[in-house]
Amino acid sequence: MTRPPFEPASDLDIETVSNQLGRQARNVLGIAARCVCGAPTVVATAPRLGDGTPFPTMYYLSHPAATAAMSDLEAAQIMPELQQLVQTDEEVGAAYRAAHEQYLADRESIAVVDEIAGISAGGMPVRVKCLHALAAHSLAAGPGVNPIGDLALARGDWSPLVCECREYPVRAASAGH
Numbered sequence: 001m002t003r004p005p006f007e008p009a010s011d012l013d014i015e016t017v018s019n020q021l022g023r024q025a026r027n028v029l030g031i032a033a034r035c036v037c038g039a040p041t042v043v044a045t046a047p048r049l050g051d052g053t054p055f056p057t058m059y060y061l062s063h064p065a066a067t068a069a070m071s072d073l074e075a076a077q078i079m080p081e082l083q084q085l086v087q088t089d090e091e092v093g094a095a096y097r098a099a100h101e102q103y104l105a106d107r108e109s110i111a112v113v114d115e116i117a118g119i120s121a122g123g124m125p126v127r128v129k130c131l132h133a134l135a136a137h138s139l140a141a142g143p144g145v146n147p148i149g150d151l152a153l154a155r156g157d158w159s160p161l162v163c164e165c166r167e168y169p170v171r172a173a174s175a176g177h
């Protein structure tokens with residue numbers, strides 16, 4: 001795979017992500033998903049940070065409304081239910097393992113970092129540990145790749161198709177309208 005699985009970030013994207021995170025965004029490789037308004041929702045981060053630290057979570061959920069929705073789901077204890085699904089539903093389990101492989105392939109198309117070889121994010125390939133990371137992967141990859149991220153997005157009260165950027169201290173990137 002030679003194409004980067006996301007588009008490059010503009011200066012405005014970096015500024016918007018920094019506002020979303022409440023700190024200067026660093027090691028940004030690109031923007032992997034956007035709100036319908038154009039603001040970044042998932043930032044793609046380098047597999048090795050500028051200071052040398054290995055960083056497995058290439059797809060990072062940056063939008064505050066999205067992260068709040070995933071935190072709400074985690075607080076509502078839906079992760080044990082999703083964990084059960086991964087373990088008992090063969091189709092979901094197989095898709096989840098395939099999502100893990102795709103995550104690694106995306107990341108290794110950027111750089112192979114030995115310290116995190118075989119480690120993706122969110123608990124993949126067999127655990128459900130972080131809905132933020134799984135939802136970020138689903139948003140980056142599109143529907144039908146990460147079944148647990150897809151379910152989390154479907155259950156959460158946030159959607160990339162309904163802009164909530166103005167309700168958060170986010171300066172939305174121009175979508176050209």
Ligand SMILES: [Zn+2]
Nearest residue numbers: 035037163165
């Ligand atoms: Zn928006």
